[in-house]
Amino acid sequence: xxxxxxxxxxxxxxxxxxxxxxxxxxxxxxxxxxxxxxxxxxxxxxxxxxxxxxxxxxxxxxxxxxxxxxxxxxxxxxxxxxxxxxxxxxxxxxxxxxxxxxxxxxxxxxxxxxxxxxxxxxxxxxxxxxxxxxxxxxxxxxxxxxxxxxxxxxxxxxxxxxxxxxxxxxxxxxxxxxxxxxxxxxxxxxxxxxxxxxxxxxxxxxxxxxxxxxxxxxxxxxxxxxxxxxxxxxxxxxxxxxxxxxxxxxxxxxxxxxxxxxxxxxxxxxxxxxxxxxxxxxxxxxxxxxxxxxxxxxxxxxxxxxxxxxxxxxxxxxxxxxxxxxxxxxxxxxxxxxxxxxxxxxxxxxxxxxxxxxxxxxxxxxxxxxxxxxxxxxxxxxxxxxxxxxxxxxxxxxxxxxxxxxxxxxxxxxxxxxxxxxxxxxxxxxxxxxxxxxxxxxxxxxxxxxxxxxxxxxxxxxxxxxxxxxxxxxxxxxxxxxxxxxxxxxxxxxxxxxxxxxxxxxxxxxxxxxxxxxxxxxxxxxxxxxxxxxxxxxxxxxxxxxxxxxxxxxxxxxxxxxxxxxxxxxxxxxxxxxxxxxxxx
Amino acid sequence: xxxxxxxxxxxxxxxxxxxxxxxxxxxxxxxxxxxxxxxxxxxxxxxxxxxxxxxxxxxxxxxxxxxxxxxxxxxxxxxxxxxxxxxxxxxxxxxxxxxxxxxxxxxxxxxxxxxxxxxxxxxxxxxxxxxxxxxxxxxxxxxxxxxxxxxxxxxxxxxxxxxxxxxxxxxxxxxxxxxxxxxxxxxxxxx
Ligand SMILES: Cc1ncc(C[n+]2csc(CCOP(=O)(O)OP(=O)(O)O)c2C)c(N)n1
Numbered sequence: 212x213x214x215x216x217x218x219x220x221x222x223x224x225x226x227x228x229x230x231x232x233x234x235x236x237x238x239x240x241x242x243x244x245x246x247x248x249x250x251x252x253x254x255x256x257x258x259x260x261x262x263x264x265x266x267x268x269x270x271x272x273x274x275x276x277x278x279x280x281x282x283x284x285x286x287x288x289x290x291x292x293x294x295x296x297x298x299x300x301x302x303x304x305x306x307x308x309x310x311x312x313x314x315x316x317x318x319x320x321x322x323x324x325x326x327x328x329x330x331x332x333x334x335x336x337x338x339x340x341x342x343x344x345x346x347x348x349x350x351x352x353x354x355x356x357x358x359x360x361x362x363x364x365x366x367x368x369x370x371x372x373x374x375x376x377x378x379x380x381x382x383x384x385x386x387x388x389x390x391x392x393x394x395x396x397x398x399x400x401x402x403x404x405x406x407x408x409x410x411x412x413x414x415x416x417x418x419x420x421x422x423x424x425x426x427x428x429x430x431x432x433x434x435x436x437x438x439x440x441x442x443x444x445x446x447x448x449x450x451x452x453x454x455x456x457x458x459x460x461x462x463x464x465x466x467x468x469x470x471x472x473x474x475x476x477x478x479x480x481x482x483x484x485x486x487x488x489x490x491x492x493x494x495x496x497x498x499x500x501x502x503x504x505x506x507x508x509x510x511x512x513x514x515x516x517x518x519x520x521x522x523x524x525x526x527x528x529x530x531x532x533x534x535x536x537x538x539x540x541x542x543x544x545x546x547x548x549x550x551x552x553x554x555x556x557x558x559x560x561x562x563x564x565x566x567x568x569x570x571x572x573x574x575x576x577x578x579x580x581x582x583x584x585x586x587x588x589x590x591x592x593x594x595x596x597x598x599x600x601x602x603x604x605x606x607x608x609x610x611x612x613x614x615x616x617x618x619x620x621x622x623x624x625x626x627x628x629x630x631x632x633x634x635x636x637x638x639x640x641x642x643x644x645x646x647x648x649x650x651x652x653x654x655x656x657x658x659x660x661x662x663x664x665x666x667x668x669x670x671x672x673x674x675x676x677x678x679x680x681x682x683x684x685x686x687x688x689x690x691x692x693x694x695x696x697x698x699x700x701x702x703x704x705x706x707x708x709x710x711x712x713x714x715x716x717x718x719x720x721x722x723x724x725x726x727x728x729x730x731x732x733x734x735x736x737x738x739x740x741x742x743x744x745x746x747x748x749x750x751x752x753x754x755x756x757x758x759x760x761x762x763x764x765x766x767x768x769x770x771x772x773x774x775x776x777x778x779x780x781x782x783x784x785x786x787x788x789x790x791x792x793x794x795x796x
Numbered sequence: 797x798x799x800x801x802x803x804x805x806x807x808x809x810x811x812x813x814x815x816x817x818x819x820x821x822x823x824x825x826x827x828x829x830x831x832x833x834x835x836x837x838x839x840x841x842x843x844x845x846x847x848x849x850x851x852x853x854x855x856x857x858x859x860x861x862x863x864x865x866x867x868x869x870x871x872x873x874x875x876x877x878x879x880x881x882x883x884x885x886x887x888x889x890x891x892x893x894x895x896x897x898x899x900x901x902x903x904x905x906x907x908x909x910x911x912x913x914x915x916x917x918x919x920x921x922x923x924x925x926x927x928x929x930x931x932x933x934x935x936x937x938x939x940x941x942x943x944x945x946x947x948x949x950x951x952x953x954x955x956x957x958x959x960x961x962x963x964x965x966x967x968x969x970x971x972x973x974x975x976x977x978x979x980x981x982x983x984x985x986x987x
Contacts, residue, residue, distance in 0.1 A: 216833075320836045344832075344859075377834040380825055424975070427894045452857040524864040535864040535882065542879050543907055545808065545899040547844035624799055752940035755843055759900060759905025767905060 214543065217381045219374035219517060221430040222345040223312055224249035224381055226352030227282045230308070231390045232256050234274035238626065239655040240286030241316035241321040242375040246286060246415045247660075251668060256282075257735060260658055260667045263593075263626040264289035268311065269297045275365075276402060278393035280356055284312040287328050288592065292627065296421040298335045299404050300365050302412040304357040304419075306396065308359035310352060314370040317492050317519035321372075323573065325517070327493035332367050332470035336416050338423055339367040339470040340432070341448040351467060353384070357539070362419050369469070371492065373449045373519065389640075424471040432467025433476060443484035445477065445497060445508075446459035453525045454490045464622075472500055481506045488513075488529060492520045549578050551756040552732075552777035554694045554720035556651050558618070560752060560785070561701040565708065567616045570603065570627070572596035572622035575653045575722075582755045593623050597631025600642035613708050617644045622652035622660040635713050636685040643707045644715045646677060647694075649722040657724055665727065681715045695720055697784045724775055733778025734794050737772050742790035743768040747783045749791075757782055800853035801948075802861040806880045806895050808870025812943030815968065816870075816916050817848040819947060823964035824852040827956050834859035845876050861899040870950055872929075872943065873897050878913045881920055890917055890924035891950045893942065924951060933980055938973075941980035948984020 217225065218365055223246050225234060239245045256535035262269035265287040271283035285293060290313050313331070316322040332339035339357060340351040341678060348370065352738045355366040361537045361625065389444070402410050427433055438461045440712050446454045447466040454463060463740045464480045466472070481487050481501070489498040489510035498510035508765060508795040513528040526532040549556050561577035563586040571587035572595060580587035589599055607615070624646050635642060652658040662675040681689045700718065707714040720732050735756075744768040749757055756775035761767045771782075773794065783791035802818065807813045815835055824831045829852040849861045865885045869876025871892035884890070894914070903908045917924050927949055929942040936945065944965075951961055961981065969977050 214825070216831060217822055250828075278952045326842060370886075372832060372836060373859055378821060379859065381831060449859075452859070456857040456862070521860055523864075526862075542910060543876060543899045543901045545843075545845040545876070547809075548900055550843070583844045644957060747905070754901070755900070755903065758903045761905055761908075 213383050214380060216378045217345045217349075218245065218376060218378045219342065219348040219370055219635040219712060219775050220245040220376070221249050221343050221439055222348040222371070222381050223284075223352050223368070225381075225408050226349040227256060227723060228253040228541050229349075229384050229386045230353045230356040231280055231387045232282045232356070233281040233307075233393065234271065234277035235259070235284070236270040237284040238264045238267050238289060239260070240289050240314070241655055241659045242316060242372045243284045243286045243289075243377070244311065244655045246312060247667060250282070252293040258667050259522050260660065262661055264293040265296060266332070268293040270299070271311070272296060272300055273311055275305045277307070277308045278396065279307040279391065281307060281308070281309045282312065284314070286322065286678055287313055287315040287326050288322065288324065290331050294331070294335070297331070297337070297365070297552070300408070301335045301337050302404055302710070304363035304412075305359055305365055307393070308356035309360060309365045310355045310368055311367045312352070312370060314372070314375045316372050318372070321742055323590065327496060328369050329496040330494065331468055332369075333496075336420055337367055337470070338420075338468060339368045339369055340364065340467055341465070341469045341529055342374055343448050343451040343465070344374070345377070345381045347467070348374060349381055349383065352430065357701060361421055364419055369448065371374070371449055371519070378627075411701050420469070423468075423686045424474055427468045427473040428469065428628050432470070433473050433783040434465050434467075436463045437461070437466065438462035439604055441485040443486070444482060444488045444490060445480070445501070447497065448491040448492065450490045450492050451456065451753060453522050457525045457529065458520045466497070469497065470495065470646070474504060477501065477505065479504070483690075485628070488531075490514065490520070490525060542759075546581065546751065547578065548581070548755055549575065550723050551754055551775045552723040552779040554718065554722070555579060555647055556584070556702075556752055556754065557572050557694045557700050557781050558645060558647060558718050559584040559698070561704050562616060562618070564701060564703055566614065567708065568582070568603070568611075568614040570596045570599035570615065570617045571741065572617075572619040572623050573654070574623055574647070576620055576647050578619060579618070581753070583751045587618070592625025594619070594631055597628055597635055597642075597644055600639040601631065601635050601638065604640050604642045609648070612641060615642045616704070617642055617707060619644065619646055619655075621646060621648040621650065621662050623678070625661050629680070631658070632684055632686070640713060641711050642713070643704070643710075646715060646717045648719045649679060650719075651722050651725055653722045653724065656725065657722065661692045677717055683789065686715050688712060689717065689721055690714070692718055694718035695781060696781060697781060734790045735773045735776035735778055735796060736780070736783060737773075737794050738769050738771055739790050740764060740768060743787050744788055744790075745769075746787070748785055748787065752781055754782060754784065785788060800851050800856050800900045801867050802865055803868045803870055804849040804861060804866045804880060804883055805848040805870045805872065806876040806970035807846055808876060809843050811846070812940070813846050813848055814871055814948050815941040818851055819964045819968045820850055820950070822968055823844060823849070823956055826960045826963055826981070830854060830856045832856045832859040845879070856987065868950065868953060869913035870946070874913045875899065875910065878910070878916060881917060884921065888921065889953055890921045890926075891946065892917065892924065892926045893929040893946055894926055895930055910935065921932050925987075927984070929984070930984045932987060936983050937974055938976045941977050944977045944980040945987070948981040949987050951981070951985075952985055957962070963973065
């Protein structure tokens with residue numbers, strides 16, 4: 212037992228080790244990514260990145276059916292992708308314990324929506340724990356494995372950004388030692404979900420939830436903290452911390468298991484108070500179930516359905532205190548931007564110039580939406596770009612149809628983009644697809660993927676041949692180009708947009724932040740003051756290394772920040788006056 | 797119970813804010829406090845602004861600081877320090893870096909870097925300490941130790957034993973970089 216400071220994600224990884232997990236599988240996604248990145252430090256666990264969340268869960272299910280404890284992690288929207296196996300896994304139950312960690316992102320710090328995963332627990336009829344700090348993240352993960360085996364059910368653990376990415380003091384424990392051996396064991400009535408078997412399993416699922424709801428009434432993870440006054444608070448997860456901060460002396464029922472709810476415990480608690488506050492983030496998940504039980508509560512009548520909670524927002528909602536301004540509004544903002552030397556930049560400059568209608572996707576390249584590149588017109592979910600391009604092409608005139616280009620990153624293409632491409636070829640759409648192959652999953656912090664040549668455990672792996680894959684699907688026109696060559700990039704995109712057949716352009720150039728192999732920075736560029744006319748064309752690249760010096764020249768001049776410039780040469784290529792040069796060694 | 801103390805670190809992605817807040821929280825834990833720290837990774841890192849919340853006391857609940865209750869605003873860049881000035885509580889302290897990094901709208905000449913930010917900070921907090929972190933880091937022998945210079949300056953406003961800071965640095969900084977970072981810390985302390 213040692214005391215350390217751990218993030219929620221580090222604590223979950225530690226718990227997987229302590230719980231004797233043998234297999235961990237995931238697809239990266241903020242704020243869940245660091246769980247598997249930390250699992251790697253425990254050699255007793257086979258940890259891997261799957262191509263998407265559905266496969267990750269299926270790998271976990273296989274390991275569980277082989278008798279091992281398995282951990283699967285993903286961000287909230289990942290569960291949409293993994294929902295198919297999840298709902299039926301609920302019926303089969305498990306052999307070795309299986310825990311699915313889902314990390315929600317209230318406030319959309321780094322996501323495309325703020326769906327509340329607790330609804331999935333109810334929908335899939337799967338139990339769900341929700342920790343309120345790193346210590347509980349560790350304890351509840353261990354507990355979730357025990358509960359999974361005790362109740363023969365997959366168990367979900369819900370984190371949120373403020374749990375996953377906050378650090379707090381944790382006392383770690385010792386690993387378990389007495390887990391059963393793994394090996395084959397046949398049990399078709401339990402594991403083959405044909406109607407005849409599944410019909411029977413459904414009864415098991417419903418009964419399991421009832422038993423758990425009773426069991427949960429006297430478990431320490433659902434606890435009452437006595438206090439003063441006639442207002443009782445019911446809360447869970449990070450919201451518990453805000454509740455305690457605002458109402459330090461109030462009686463609190465803190466739920467550790469948010470599904471199924473311990474009904475009798477809640478009834479007894481609620482009966483003691485005149486008023487009940489339910490303090491929860493996002494949806495009225497607990498509140499609605501309490502109302503269905505006939506308990507009057509205050510909750511979303513006072514707290515927002517949108518965004519994350521905070522101490523200040525709970526004070527505002529329940530005590531009527533005014534919110535203070537968060538930041539000084541009159542100061543220039545500092546939004547995220549593509550890095551200097553980002554290989555995506557030139558592609559979006561070309562798309563802007565060609566006035567393309569860009570069905571976009573999710574990754575660093577989604578920043579191509581921002582000015583001055585301003586070249587993305589849709590972004591729904593991972594893999595959507597290709598299907599969206601096919602769909603919109605169906606309803607356009609011949610002229611407009613040529614404008615449609617789907618853009619998708621390498622990791623996203625392998626995640627769920629391939630299916631869209633199958634549709635595109637099979638149903639003979641004419642849209643153009645650009646695969647932005649920067650050799651890595653950059654957005655979430657440079658994770659390896661099936662095309663990068665390495666695994667999560669840092670072992671060499673076969674690389675997917677993207678050209679070969681597209682051709683085997685039936686795309687006749689597959690071209691690979693270096694996106695640093697701006698004229699070629701623009702010309703190739705223009706040609707393929709014109710072509711009345713499906714085509715794929717692969718723009719291949721490693722991410723500047725790549726560590727293996729390290730991408731060498733080249734000598735920085737400089738602006739020749741005698742040549743720069745101050746035309747500002749280079750500023751259209753939106754490169755953080757190009758600055759505007761209003762004092763220089765007749766009407767201002769561009770200037771290169773030597774510390775930021777990596778020498779990618781894109782600015783030199785767009786300059787009509789040959790004003791960029793390369794600094795001497 | 798003692799009141800919880802709140803430190804807000806503010807700056808730009810890539811400035812070493814996360815390491816500084818790790819060392820700070822480690823030191824606070826070694827000193828026997830309950831500590832929580834929060835920050836957001838992901839999208840925010842791509843050159844955007846970064847804040848890290850560090851809270852400590854007998855018992856800390858929320859990992860994030862309630863609006864307007866910052867005790868120490870610890871700024872790594874001038875504009876980001878100014879941006880968070882309203883987060884300071886009464887009697888709040890400011891430790892800040894003189895460094896200016898242009899945000900995109902300034903780089904591309906749409907607007908100028910706001911003038912008079914240091915004066916604005918001093919007007920609100922007359923005893924604010926605004927130091928040339930970059931200059932001192934270079935003096936220590938490595939420009940990348942700015943974050944540790946600033947941490948040294950911060951340490952003078954906090955009541956922790958010197959040995960604890962040293963121990964926290966030894967734990968969080970790789971051996972080969974320890975010496976230059978300790979020199980940077982010392983320069984920050986006497987700034
Ligand atoms: C279903 C789902 N899983 C995970 C994520 C998180 N996520 C956003 S973009 C991305 C990967 C981007 O990689 P890639 O397509 O290679 O583009 P890059 O960032 O490298 O440009 C991931 C994992 C998500 N948004 N949705």
